[in-house]
Amino acid sequence: MAAEEIHRASTHAPVNIAVIKYWGKRDPKLNLPTNGSISVTLSQDDLRSHTTASCAPSFTGDSLTLNGQAEDISGARTQACLRELRQLRREVEAQDSHAPKLADMKLKIVSENNFPTAAGLASSAAGFAALVRAIAFLYQLPTSPTDLSRIARQGSGSACRSLQGGYVAWNKGEKDDGSDSVAYEVAPASHWPDMRALILVASSDKKDVGSTAGMQQTVASSTLFQHRANEVVPKRMHAMEKAIHDRDFEAFAALSTKDSNNFHACCLDTDPPIFYLNDTSRAAIRLCEMINSRHDRSVCAYTFDAGPNAVVYYLANDEEAVAGYFKALVGDKPGWEGKRGQAIQAAQKSVLAGGEEVAAKLLQTGISRVILTGVGDGPRRVEEHLC
Amino acid sequence: MAAEEIHRASTHAPVNIAVIKYWGKRDPKLNLPTNGSISVTLSQDDLRSHTTASCAPSFTGDSLTLNGQAEDISGARTQACLRELRQLRREVEAQDSHAPKLADMKLKIVSENNFPTAAGLASSAAGFAALVRAIAFLYQLPTSPTDLSRIARQGSGSACRSLQGGYVAWNKGEKDDGSDSVAYEVAPASHWPDMRALILVASSDKKDVGSTAGMQQTVASSTLFQHRANEVVPKRMHAMEKAIHDRDFEAFAALSTKDSNNFHACCLDTDPPIFYLNDTSRAAIRLCEMINSRHDRSVCAYTFDAGPNAVVYYLANDEEAVAGYFKALVGDKPGWEGKRGQAIQAAQKSVLAGGEEVAAKLLQTGISRVILTGVGDGPRRVEEHLC
Secondary structure, three states, X not given: OOOOOOEEEEEEEEOEEEEEOOOOEEEOOOOEEOOOEEEEEEOOOOOXXXXXXXXXXXXXXXXXXXOOEEEOOOOHHHHHHHHHHHHHHHHHHHHOOOOOOHXXXXXXXXXXXXXXXXXXXXXXXXXXXXXXXXXXXXXXXXXXXXXXXXXHHHHOHHHHHHHOOOEEEEOOOOOOOOOOOOEEEEEOHHHOOOEEEEEEEEOOOOOXXXXXXXXXXXXXXXXXXXXXXXXXXXXXXXXXXXXXXXXXXXXXXXXXXXXXXXXXXXXXOOOOXXXXXXXXXXXXXXXHHHHHHHHOOOOEEEEOOOOOOEEEEEEHHHHHHHHHHHHHHHOOOOOOOOHHHHHOOOOOHHHOOHHHXXXXXXXXXXXXXXXXXEEOOOOEEEOOOOO | OOOOOOEEEEEEEEOEEEEEOXXXXXXXXXXXXXXXXXXXXXXXXXXXXXXXXXXXXXXXXXXXXXXXXXXXXXXXXXXXXXXXXXXXXXXXXXXXXXXXXXHHOEEEEEEEEOOOHHHOXXXXXXXXXXXXXXXXXXXXXXXXXXXXXXXXXXXXXHHHHHHOOXXXXXXXXXXXXXXXXOEEEEEOHHHOOOXXXXXXXXXXXXXXXXXXXXXXXXXXXOOXXXXXXXXXXXXXXXXXXXXXXXXOHHHHHHHHHHHHHHXXXXXXXXXXXXXXXXXXXXXXXXXXXXXXXXXXXXXXXXXXXXXXXXXXXEEHHHHHHHHXXXXXXXXXXXXXXXXXXXXXXXXXXXXXXXXXXXXXXHHHHHEEEEEEEEEOOOOEEEOOOOO
């Protein structure tokens, strides 16, 4: 009995958190955005999607398993990714007659996130980036990360930014076919390696409208949104690229917080209004303002995706000032138990001023855990296979 | 000993709640707004400022007492009102040599609100309208409400809309001296008398930035605000006037809720962001949406001023549908004990669907009382004097 011919490849892919936000599609089918966006890729040591793609002549159908659950693979978004990747594989096979005919085999994809899918941590971005990257490894495609981003984008818009590390921009693009709506590296993680992120994960609350539906409601009904997309964001894209090139945290902080608030303002201006920020989020914002005010400069910047979790960016030098402050308030929550969390000295609680106490109490009630992480690199090929 | 010559006049003045919001000044000194606004004057049977203005040769200084507390009368805003009213009185005295020389006497103003000043119920609007109206009565000025509105506006912008009953618009005006920035009647209360308002008063919470400072922060820093002021509001002003003329509640509801959300979106887009809506407000919004959805039409409209209180407008015919629904949720709070509140049949709690229960619980925790009221008339002269 011959051993079965199974081909497989595995990857880790990172989460990214935008600092100039993607919200709104000009083409919902191709996931073409109304405006560009910029994100920070977070370290896979902390948050990652781990995906194995395999194919074999014996497989009878494409399949996708996510965190142990069989998922529907027939959706248009996943199918678009598989179709494009198979097409690229066929080009490889056409040029090399010895290359095995993988494009015709069925795919088995198994994926696991090391963070709760429902936590609102851009799991679909990491997930689709990992899916595309794993299959590209399996197919031995020579395709560049930017070209792969065009494919991942069709799975989940923000996934295109998870195919590279460091600081990544997603070009809005002008063409109808989306060929120029791709992600590119603004700077690698090594350019500004001391960027840290503290994620304040909000207690599970019934989530408001999902982002796919929500953003199109905004496009259809907000009277402010087009102004954001056409006037506000383009200027910020340039300014944010410059802030990253210059390692100018003051500018980075001002742009990220303003853009987060601007995006949530457009959500509120949607009909019916969409609320992702809750009282806990608001408290986190106030506390960030208080930290900055106490230090008389921007030591931290907050940003919120389509959910109540605060992502607080700061530089390694300010870890005590920022993470130490939050450790004093929510040091009893899970997330501090690692080596890095333990090394952070909690601030003295006695420093809390009047207004802070109210916010601190809200945070204490509304936060379920924290995640300590920072800027990281792009997808890594791994030899640990999930199937 | 001759009896002392004391002149006095008293008035009640109403609260108004805008449905197209005033936010932002193009001239902070004259309280000239960046955009027009429209409000509903609420019944003085429920909410009112009661003010007595008196003057006498023996008075040695102008004084103002609000709810039993001496207030500073030397502020530029109050002084502007007194100066203009005295100027008009001088014109009266110049034309009638028998008219007593009141303009030269010091003024004693005593004012009482029948609602908590801190409740965020536009107390300054009612207060300044009552102050101006009481002095105008005292001085026997022939001035029209619209001309008085020009004076009251300098005390508190939205006060200009409390000098008339029913449905009142405040013209943005174009002139630098503010002479055309006045309030006018869109329609009297009798035109559409069945407009009701249920106010859900939020439990006292530390208020965010006050409106005077907040609106100028928005003007200075929001990237969306000018678009609101120049593009969004002007169209809504026309549409809202039409909705009122046509007694078209569906249009009235759509415009009020959208404009409230648009205003709060601009607050969120302010740097630093301003939050007036909290989780209780958000719950009230969701419940209003659910009521409308259940009835397949807009039976209610919500609007929020610079605070977390929801003002829910509805028509008398829908009192059971709207007020009865909220009575089922917060019927144990103060505010239902009057004749009208008792007559409202609370809805069956069993009708609550899943999402409603979460919102209902938030409302139960976050609401301290309700106020049942409706559209009402303009300031009334009264003979009950406070001094």
